[in-house]
Amino acid sequence: MKLNRKVNISSDIPTASMPDIIFMLLIFFMVTTVLREYSGLDVELPKAKRIQKLKSKRHTAHIWLSKQGQISIEDKLVRSENIRHIMYAKRAADPQLTISIKADKSARMGLVSDIHTELRKADALMLNYSSKTAIE
Amino acid sequence: MNKKRRFKGGEIPTSSMADIAFLLLIFFLVTTTIDMDKGLGIVLPAEGEELEIKKTNILNCLINSQGNVLLGGDPVALKDVNKEIRRRLAENDKLIISVKAHKKTKYGDYVSLIDQLKRANATRISIADTE
Numbered sequence: 238m239k240l241n242r243k244v245n246i247s248s249d250i251p252t253a254s255m256p257d258i259i260f261m262l263l264i265f266f267m268v269t270t271v272l273r274e275y276s277g278l279d280v281e282l283p284k285a286k287r288i289q290k291l292k293s294k295r296h297t298a299h300i301w302l303s304k305q306g307q308i309s310i311e312d313k314l315v316r317s318e319n320i321r322h323i324m325y326a327k328r329a330a331d332p333q334l335t336i337s338i339k340a341d342k343s344a345r346m347g348l349v350s351d352i353h354t355e356l357r358k359a360d361a362l363m364l365n366y367s368s369k370t371a372i373e
Numbered sequence: 374m375n376k377k378r379r380f381k382g383g384e385i386p387t388s389s390m391a392d393i394a395f396l397l398l399i400f401f402l403v404t405t406t407i408d409m410d411k412g413l414g415i416v417l418p419a420e421g422e423e424l425e426i427k428k429t430n431i432l433n434c435l436i437n438s439q440g441n442v443l444l445g446g447d448p449v450a451l452k453d454v455n456k457e458i459r460r461r462l463a464e465n466d467k468l469i470i471s472v473k474a475h476k477k478t479k480y481g482d483y484v485s486l487i488d489q490l491k492r493a494n495a496t497r498i499s500i501a502d503t504e
Binding site for chain 1 (some may be wrong): 387390391394395397398401402404405410411412413414415416417418419420474475476477478479480481483484485487488491492500502503
């Protein structure tokens with residue numbers, strides 16, 4: 238029985254296809270990157286513990302509500318009674334639409350309730366109260 | 374003036390392509406912000422969808438402008454709502470919690486209340502208009 242074998246396998250990692258792999262990764266990141274569309278209003282979000290992630294960024298519309306009671310959709314200040322028209326159009330275009338409310342923690346509930354009423358009129362019922370994670 | 378030049382075959386140097394691609398990749402990795410929005414999910418009732426519910430299955434949860442909570446008539450501290458709801462849900466699993474806020478209630482207090490209800494695993498939450 239012969240035990241001395243010659244190792245003839247080269248131990249180099251093939252680098253010829255490395256640019257292709259990197260390009261693929263690059264294209265993946267370029268495609269998945271969604272740049273932030275709107276800057277919104279300056280709000281301090283409330284904190285909550287039992288929070289869940291929004292399903293998809295593409296099926297989300299944001300409503301900002303500032304401490305002073307300003308309502309902003311897509312960087313335009315709107316009056317609460319105009320929300321229904323904007324949201325109705327959005328909801329008709331995308332039935333999976335979730336509305337993310339980014340309200341300041343010291344905003345008043347009267348306005349939030351107005352938004353609720355408007356959203357009900359627009360048949361946009363999936364809602365998400367945007368909040369930060371609270372530390373136990 | 375010697376204008377004769379030898380054409381030596383044009384080749385794009387590909388040895389640095391990997392480096393360039395890496396650089397681009399790193400740029401996109403760094404600039405990609407995965408700030409997934411998080412929050413409390415809730416579903417509003419549809420317009421004109423009013424159901425008759427037995428009085429025993431409704432628990433009114435009121436919150437005033439100072440952030441004080443009244444749970445079915447009894448004052449409860451905000452941080453104890455979770456336990457109280459859990460206890461009541463154990464007694465009656467058909468319980469619907471109707472949250473009603475004052476106009477001047479702070480949104481932050483309201484969100485903490487909804488959070489407390491969610492932590493008590495309450496699934497039937499109804500949101501009434503403000504008063």
